[in-house]
Structures are given as structure tokens and as C-alpha cells.
Amino acid sequence: MSNVQQSAEQLADAIRQSEEFSTLKEAYDAVMSDEIAKKMFDDFRNTQIELQQKQMQGQEITEEEVEKARKVVETVQQHEAISKLMEEEQKVNEFINSISRTITKPLEELYNQQ
Amino acid sequence: MSNVQQSAEQLADAIRQSEEFSTLKEAYDAVMSDEIAKKMFDDFRNTQIELQQKQMQGQEITEEEVEKARKVVETVQQHEAISKLMEEEQKVNEFINSISRTITKPLEELYNQQ
Ligand SMILES: [Ca+2]
Ligand SMILES: [Ca+2]
Numbered sequence: 001m002s003n004v005q006q007s008a009e010q011l012a013d014a015i016r017q018s019e020e021f022s023t024l025k026e027a028y029d030a031v032m033s034d035e036i037a038k039k040m041f042d043d044f045r046n047t048q049i050e051l052q053q054k055q056m057q058g059q060e061i062t063e064e065e066v067e068k069a070r071k072v073v074e075t076v077q078q079h080e081a082i083s084k085l086m087e088e089e090q091k092v093n094e095f096i097n098s099i100s101r102t103i104t105k106p107l108e109e110l111y112n113q114q
Numbered sequence: 115m116s117n118v119q120q121s122a123e124q125l126a127d128a129i130r131q132s133e134e135f136s137t138l139k140e141a142y143d144a145v146m147s148d149e150i151a152k153k154m155f156d157d158f159r160n161t162q163i164e165l166q167q168k169q170m171q172g173q174e175i176t177e178e179e180v181e182k183a184r185k186v187v188e189t190v191q192q193h194e195a196i197s198k199l200m201e202e203e204q205k206v207n208e209f210i211n212s213i214s215r216t217i218t219k220p221l222e223e224l225y226n227q228q
Binding site: 002004008012016017018024100104106107 | 116119121122123124126142213214216217220221225
């Protein structure tokens with residue numbers, strides 16, 4: 001295994017063992033072990049994915065669809081376990097973004113050296 | 115420094131010392147040390163960025179602009195040092211994408227456990 005691949009695996013392990021990741025996992029498991037919460041969360045995710053795909057394919061999103069999505073978001077945000085999960089997802093996203101910035105620094109240095 | 119941040123810095127160093135990155139750096143330096151190549155490459159990049167920004171802002175891209183961009187690409191592809199640089203950029207992109215997949219594996223495992 002190359003040095004890079006080895007370092008990447010080490011980083012993945014460090015992420016698995018991080019506070020941020022364990023907290024996300026707890027929040028995720030809490031939602032998944034609750035049948036109603038799981039269904040609400042799945043609905044929310046499916047609605048999101050559907051709209052994103054339409055957007056990417058340049059399809060028009062109807063007013064009804066926007067309204068439906070808004071209601072789904074409103075509903076899941078009122079569910080404590082799901083809103084906790086969404087909060088932890090947001091934190092892990094920022095965490096991963098910060099890691100990505102560190103990793104792409106070599107490229108940034110190269111392209112900004114002029 | 116957290117374990118994660120430390121591992122990310124180590125990975126960035128491994129990337130800096132990798133064959134893929136050194137080869138990209140050589141190709142980049144070759145273009146940058148050649149005044150004509152540098153100007154051509156800068157023009158190409160600026161054209162790309164301009165079109166991307168228009169696209170992201172949902173602005174229409176005229177036929178003339180598409181044609182101009184096509185010509186700029188054609189010209190730079192015929193320049194040996196620049197086409198070498200573009201090839202190495204492509205390889206480093208794939209390299210970084212593969213690293214990203216390793217790093218986001220913990221999240222993938224979490225979300226696919228059901
Ligand atoms: Ca519960
Ligand atoms: Ca030269």
C-alpha cells in the first residue's frame with residue numbers, strides 16, 4: 001500500500017474514532033431504532049433526493065413539490081431525534097470539509113505560488 | 115491537535131511527497147516558466163472560470179462563447195507542455211477522488227448499515 005493510501009486509511013480510522021463521528025452514529029441509531037422516526041427520516045431523504053435529481057436534470061420543480069418538501073422539512077424538524085440527527089450531520093459535514101481543506105492544501109500551494 | 119487533524123496533516127504531507135503530485139508540479143512549473151505557455155494556460159483557465167460562473171448563476175451562455183471556449187481548448191491541447199499539465203491534473207484529480215472515497219467510507223458504512 002502506498003504511503004498516501006496508508007495515511008488515508010489512518011485518517012479514516014481517526015474519523016471513525018472521533019467524537020464527531022460517534023455522536024452522529026448515536027443520533028443516527030436513535031432515529032433508526034424508532035420505527036416512526038425512521039419512516040419520517042426516509043421520507044425526508046427521498047423527497048430531497050428526488051428534488052435534487054430533478055434539479056440536476058434541469059427539470060422544472062412545481063409549486064406543489066416545493067410546498068410538499070417544505071412541509072416534510074417542517075415535520076422532521078419538529079421531531080427531536082431527527083432534528084438532533086440533522087444537527088450532527090451538519091457538524092460532521094463541516095468536520096469533513098475542514099479535513100478536505102487540509103488535504104487539498106498541497107494543490108492550493110502549487111497553484112497559488114505565482 | 116486532534117488525532118483527526120494530525121492524520122489529515124500526515125496525509126497532506128504524503129500527498130506532497132507522492133509521485134502523482136511531483137509529476138504534476140513538474141508539469142505545472144514547465145508551463146509557468148514558459149511565458150507563451152503561461153499566457154495560453156491563464157487564458158484557458160479564465161475562460162473556464164468565466165463560463166462556470168455564468169452557468170452557476172444561471173446566465174445564458176451564447177453560441178459565440180461556446181465557440182470561443184472550444185477554440186481555446188483546441189489551442190491549449192495542441193501545446194505539448196499544457197496538454198501534459200492537463201493530463202497530470204486529471205490524474206491528480208482521480209488520485210484525490212480515490213483518497214476522498216477512503217475518507218468518507220466511515221459515513222458510507224454508517225448510512226448503509228441498514
Ligand atoms: Ca425513540
Ligand atoms: Ca518551455
